[in-house]
Amino acid sequence: MVILTARDEKRGLETVENLKACGLSHILFHQLEVTDQASIASMADFIKNKFGKLDILIVSSNLKAEKFIEQSYEMGEACLGTNYYGVKLVTEELIPLLQLSDSAKIVNVSSTMGQLEVVLNEKAKKELSDTDSLTEEKVEEVLKRYLEDLKEDLLETKGWPVNFSAYIMSKAALNAYTRVLAKKYPNIAINAVSPGFVKTDLNHHRGILTVEQGAKGPVMLALLPNGGPSGLFYDQMEVSTF
Known part of the structure; x- marks a missing residue:
């Protein structure tokens, strides 16, 4: 059941009906606002009461990247709040249910825009690459420094990305959080993946890949087998660098 x-x-309900019309019948819907702790707790209670555990968590939480080509402090804060902190809130709430599964997986849907080569700020890049x-x-702490510099209009001066900077930093943080x-949690296979530039509502269908791709x-x-890789970043179906 999905x-x-x-x-x-x-x-959400319309999407479920469309999927069912395509023959995908094992789907339920539950409302979720990833920045609202009460909404997250409600979903966790729903899963616990109906299924008792959770086997797979796929988190795809995004605000449109194009909204953040050049952004205000408030917009940058909102981007990080959804794309990083929202993912973290959902994950923390659901990990106890994942630990009840004997084949638990977490898949964080990220972006190649979050790879460290795009981050630019050398101190942040060094800290986020130090896996040990x-x-x-x-x-x-990296995100806090970024927001402080964004607020003071110091992104270029301090070596942060200027265009899409909040989106880039949110995905870089998500990739680091994945590691x-x-x-x-070595008993859970936890990886991040960039699905590629997919045609979706978020980019007004300007992508080059179909949703299926x-x-x-x-x-x-x-669907990794037990004992599969964990703590990696994938560009579509291939292991890539953080």
């Missing part, structure tokens, strides 16, 4: 979530209940000492606290989680990487990681 539980599909969306912040917009009407659109990486922690959630260090990841969030932290993989070390913390974009789904291949996340589905592959969701």
Whole structure:
């Protein structure tokens, strides 16, 4: 059984009906706002009461990248709040249910825009690439410094990306968080994946891949056999660098 979530209940229910019309019958819908702790807790209770555990968590939480070509502090904060902190809130709430599964997987849908070569700020790049000492606290300290410099209009001066900077930093943080989680929970296969530039509503269907093509990487990681790789970043279906 698959539980599909969306912040917009009407659109979520319509999507479920469309999928069922295509012959995909084992789908339920539950409303979820990833920045709302009460909404997250409600979904966790739903899963616990109906199924008792969770086998696979695929998290695809995004605000449109194009909204953040050049952004205000408030927009940057909103981007990080959804794309990084929202993912973290959902994951923390659902890990106890994943630990009840004997084949648990977490798949974080990320982007090649979050690879460290795009980050530019050398101090941030060094900290986020130091896998041995990486922690959630260090990841969030990088984000805090980024937001402070964004607020003071110092992105270019301090060596941060200027265009799409909040989106880039949110995905770089998500990739780092994936590695932290993989070390913390060795019994769960936890990976991040860029599905590629997929034609979706988020990019006004300007992508080059179909939804089916974009789904291949996340589905592959969701269905890994026990003992499969963990703590890696995939560009579509191939292992890539963080």
